[in-house]
Amino acid sequence: MPEDTEMLYVHAQGPDDLYAAASKGEAEDLAFRLNEQVPMAKCIVVSSPWLQCSGE
Secondary structure, three states: OOOOOOOEEEEEOOOOOOEEOOHHHHHHHHHHHHHHHOOOOOOOOOOOOOOOOOOO
16 A cells, blocks of 8 residues: 555553554654653554445
8 A cells, every 4th residue: 555545543552542643754753742741651653444435
């Protein structure tokens, strides 16, 4: 799957929360900011296991 159509999200490993992101850069920035605020969350950027919906 090309990177520009890949669905990404930030996974906060501690509370097991998922945060959708519009791009890899946005996901990396969010993970970095969350890790600064809550280091125990150990946020990482991962590809979504779900199929992308076109919204139609």
